Amino acid sequence: MGYLKNPDEIYKESFAAIRRETDLSRLPEALRALAIRLVHSCGMPDLVDDLAWFGDPAAAAAAALEAGAHICVDATMVESGIMKARLPSASKILCTLNDPETPGLAKAAATTRSAAAIDIWGARLDGGLAVIGNAPTALFRLIEILSENGKARPAAIFAFPVGFVGAAESKQALIEAGLDIPFITLKGRRGGSAMAAAAVNAVILAGNEAGS
Secondary structure (H helix, E strand, O other), rough: OOOOHHHHHHHHHHHHHHHHHOOOOOOHHHHHHHHHHHHHOOOOOOHHHHHEOOOOOOHHHHHHOOOOOOOEEEHHHHHHHHHHHHOOOOOOOEEOOOOOOOOHHHHHHHOHHHHHHHHHHHHHHHHOOEOOOOHHHHHHHHHHHOOOOOOOOOEEEEEEOOOOOOHHHHHHHHHOOOOOEEEEEEOOOOOOOOHHHHHHHHHHHHHHHOOO
């Protein structure tokens, strides 16, 4: 079989194809690199039509990582997809889904472990990056927490929960919440851990390039 094998050429052609096939004209320049990474993660150039954002989430996330803030994620798959070796040394990834406290909190609140795990983020969320790549209930709970006075507030939110129950609704709730926090999300059912990790990686790579 004849197929392209050289990894550098595959990488180069992949991103060339994305740029040819993806209409980025509706996006601000600051979000285009992030959008390209999202398309690369799933092979769907049309997703840019469903992107929604507030402020400059890419710049806010970059500043947070440069300051050594936490990346708080809802799923281990998101954590696994982030380029840890390229993170600023002070930044850490926090996933509390499997924290010993999580099952008890979920049972007490009659909710999912994903939602209960968000409560454990606590002060570590403040000034950090909140990344939801799996559970709509996690995004709903994050919105609830951030809507309460006096709670820790992230520098930016990357919201890509996926599925047929609550995904579209949770992302619309974020859009309408008026939290005054920079965010990017993908309207509708599409999303997932690969997209969420890709969005974070876009910020990490941009920071690496700026520092080189």
